Amino acid sequence: MSSESQEEYYPVAVLIEELRNEDVQFRLHSIQKLSTIALALGEEKTRTQLIPFLTDSIYDVDEVMVAIAEQLGDFVRYVGGKDHAPVLxxxxxxxxxVEDVNVREKAVESLRRLxxxxxxxxxxxxxxxxxxxxATGDWYSSRASACGLFAVIYPRVNEATKLSILEMAKTLATDDTPMVRRAxxxxxxxxxxxxxxxxxxxDRSSAAQEVDRLLSESQSESSESLNFLVGGGPGKADPSGAKRNGGPGLMLNVSASTLPRLEETPEVLAARKQIVAVLLPLFNTLAYDDQESVRILALESTVAFARALSPEECEEHLIPAVLKAIAFKSWRARCLLASKFTDLQLAVGPEVTKRCLLDTFLSLLADDMAEVRSAAASQIKDFTANLLTSPAPSPAAAPNGESSSSGNAPISMDFSQASEDASPPPADSVSGGGGGGAGGSNSKLPKAGDLPDGNDQQSLPYLTAGAGATPSSGAAASGDLQNSFVLQKLLPAICDLNADSNVHVKSKLGLAIxxxxxxxxxxxxxxHLLPIILSQLRDESPDVRLNLISNMEEVNTVVGVDHLSSSLLPAIVDLARVPVWRIRMAVINQMPMLAEQLGENFFDEKLMQHFFGWLIDAAYAVREAAVLNLTRLTEKFGSEWAKQIFLSEIVKLSHNENYLHRMICLQCIIHLSPVxxxxxxxxxxxxxALHMNQDRVPNVRFKVAQALAKIGEAIPSDLVSSDVMPCLQRLxxxxxxxxRFFANQAINSLKSLADGKSKANGNANTQSMQVDAVLPSDELMTTD
Structure with missing residues (x-):
């Protein structure tokens, strides 16, 4: 072989040598350079040499195969374009x-791109x-991979081929291997x-990641239980995404609100009939599968099915199937439905929601499992907003031409008696705690002043239709059905959740309220909501209080100054003294908002005194938050307010025996100087600051240097030269x-500032002289 030929084939030789290297990193480096090698070889030799070589020597460690699969998905341009894409x-x-799920998923992903x-x-x-x-391969890995390609092939093939794809799906739905059914x-x-x-x-996330999200509230769920849920057996799921037995190409549904509305064309109508005839029976089969992971992934398709079908078809075929499936025996299936309830609501439309989903939502809020209640509670806000903003119910919208009030009983399920899994969550999981079941519908919700003091966690009584509540104008305009649902059913369910003993449920409820x-x-x-908010502000769990106090702005805006000062403010002030520093910090961060709503005088009288305690708090984060919020308040109320109200207290801290208090004084100076x-x-x-430059603690002295740098930016330059610079020189x-480091840093900063001012002044003088030279004299500007 000539020297020119050797040089021509050298890149392939390098690739072969590195692929055969024992070090995995060398092989990975070689695979990552495939595009460079393909460019060097040219399109023809890439097709005739590189691709066959990769095909023949494909089996390697999993990491290398994943890298190859990822590279080949974008290799069409290196083999000659679309005309030669089939060679890949x-x-x-x-x-x-390949048996490894990560390799298969990456290969299927690349095939989808192809x-x-x-x-x-x-x-x-x-x-x-x-x-x-x-789809007809002997190994389960082959059949599982086929599932990920059905949807991308189907729209672009002829009718006979489409029927073949559906027949393959039918066959795989009853496959003996759970991994295939799961795919x-x-x-x-x-x-x-x-x-x-x-x-x-x-969404190319794996099934394991989706299930992790669904069960994120189960803080103490055992690793083995989660592996079983994802992989079909203990030890088959790896949180790092290593080896898991499952199907590739698991397509997860996006929010229904992000999908466009389908146009009612004859093709769409025919396709919907085919979905009802073919896919919904498969959905029913998989939703009742013996493997829980199969059931959960089947129910993942609920929103997509609702999106594909008409509201009437959803009401007649899909929703009954879903409700029966989640009542089968899996609490995780109910948790899944609860987490996607708003998406389902948007997909089926307002009329079907009012006829079929209202009671179901209430059942999920009262479920026996805390995870389900927590997931449902997180949907309360969006579910209610969608319900109250939807059009008023129309009699013509009922199926079969019947009025929606003609006796059609809503489709609903009571899950409280549903049998649970053979392996329920551990006793120490989030499920541990009292249920949120409904009951006691004849009692009334208390007014704001009727709430018991302290941490009393008794159930807040129910609201009756005659409680005298007047909904907002938006709610009133949305029709009697929505009002009766909110006042007679939803608010009592919220009261029950407020008495729940599970912290996660109450935290989700707080955000919903x-x-x-x-x-x-x-x-x-x-x-009706204010008593529950006050109850949660006094909850014995720090997480519940913290979750609520960190998101109070919307409520404060709605209730107005009177109720804010009389009802919410005392509870907030009580939280300012709790032992948990995160709660104290959350209260501090609410102070600017409270000051804006209550006004300067009320704030000075009722709340300002707490800042002096926060400035010397034992927790550094609380002290720092106090300084930052004092700065925000000064920006709002002005310098004179700061001088009259708290600057004297700040100066007193400079003489405190505790060096941390002296440092917080300097921290205040650093933040307040610019404002x-x-x-x-x-x-x-x-x-x-000058008084503290000889402090015995080095930390205080370098904080003095930082403070002087900030003060020097705010005061006249002659004071910087006469007072600030000599002090910094001593430091x-x-x-x-x-x-010494911070002193030099401060000196350099002030010198740079002075040089910048001098340069700016020089430029301004130069421009002024140029303007004077251009302007005509007064004599020339006068006229006869």
Whole structure:
């Protein structure tokens, strides 16, 4: 072989050598350079040499195979464009057969990307036969990989091929291997959407990540239980995403609100009939599967099915199937439905929601499992907002031409008696705690002043229809059905959740109540939500109080100053003294908002005194938050307010025996200097900082240097030269290295500032001289 030929084939030789290297990192480096090597070889040699080589030597450690699969998905441009895209199918097919789930998922993902690079003819001639081979393969890994390709192939093939794809789905739905059924369950919704011409945005997260999200509230759930949920057995799920037995290409549904409305074309109507005839029976089969992970992934398709079908078809076929499935035996299935309830509501539309989903939502709020109640509570705000903003119910919207009030009983399920899994969550999980069941509907919700003091966690009584509440104008305009649901059913359910013994449930409820305030309006908030808010502010759990106090702004805006000062403010003030520092810090962060709503005088009288305690708090984060919020208040109320109200207290801290208090004094000076008037900085802040420059603690001295740098930016330059610079010069000779460092840093900063001012003044003088030279003299400007 000539020297030119050797040079020509050298990149391939390097690739081969590095692929055979024992060090995995060398092989990975080689794979990551495939695009560079392909460019060097050219399109023809990439097709005839590089791709066959990769196909023949595809089997390696998992990390290398994942890298190959990822590279090949974007390799069409290196093999000659769309006309030659089918040459990439063979290596990706080999990778799709690998047992490791990460390799298969990456291979299927790349194959899905390749479908966009194929013409419809090539898709029919090359990719559909690939799907057939995978779907009829002997190994479960092959059949599982086929499921991820159904939805992207279906819209672009002929009718006979479409029927073949549906037949393959039917066969795989009863496959003996749970991993195959799980893979199919994960793509049913996407396939339904592709049948009506509305494929969703594809989320490539794995099933394990989705289940982790669904069960995120189960803080103490055991690792083995979670692995069982994801992988079909103990030890088969790896949180790091390593080896898991499951199907690739598990397509997760996006929010229904992000999908466009389908146009009612004849093709869409025909496709919907086919979905009802073929896919919904598969959904029912998988939703009753023996494996819980299969059932959960099947129910993941609910929103996508609702999106693909008409509201009437959802009411007749989909919703009854879903409700029966979640009542089957799995609390995790109910948790899934609860977490997606708002998306389902948007997908089926307001009329079906009012007829079929209201009682179901209440049942989820009263579920036996705390995880389910928590997930449902997190949906209260959006569910109510969608309900109250939807059009008033129309009799013509009822199915079969009947009026919605003609006796059609709402489809609902009571889950309180549903049998649970054979392996319920551990006793120490989030489920431990009292249920939130409904009951006691004849009692009334208390007014704001009737709430028991302290941490009394007894159930707040129910609200009756005659409680005298007046909904907001928005709620009143939405019809009697919405009002009766909120006042007679939802608010009593919220009261029950407020008495729940589970912290996670009450935390989710607190956020929901805060979000409901602007939706329901002032009257309902004051009469019915405010007592629950006050109860949560006094809850024995720090997490519940912290969650609520950190998000109070919406409620404060709705209830007005009177109720804020008389009802909420005392509870907030009580929280300022609790032992948990995070709660104290959350209260401090609410002070600027309270000051804006209560006014300067009320704030000075009732709340300002607490800041002096926070400034010397034992927790540094609380002290720092106090300084930052004092700065915000000074920006709002002005320099004179700061001088009259608290600057004297700040100066007193400079003489405190505790060096931490002296440091917080300097921290206040650092933050307040930019927002105070120069005269106050000169008369109050500068003498205080200069007085502390000989403090016995080095930390205080270097904080003095930082403070002087900030003060120097706010005071006249002659004071900087006469007072600030000499002090900083002395600090540069301090025995402590940190003090010297910050002193030099302050000097350099002030010198740079002075040089910048001099340069700016020089430029201004130059421009003034130029303008004077251009302007005509007064004599020339006069006229006869």
């Amino acid at each position: 199918i063979a290596p990706l097919e080999s990778l799709a057969l 479908t966009r690079e194929h013409t419809d003819r090539d898709l029919q001639d090359h990719l559909f036969p690939l799907v057939q081979r995978l 199919l369950a994960g793509v049913l919704g996407e396939l339904a959407l592709s049948m009506v011409g509305c494929p969703p945005e594809r 805060l979000g409901l305030a602007p939706i329901l309006g002032r009257d309902v908030t004051i009469n 105070l008037d120069a005269s106050i900085s000169k008369d109050v802040l500068l003498p205080t 540069t000779e301090d025995p402590d290295v940190d003090v």
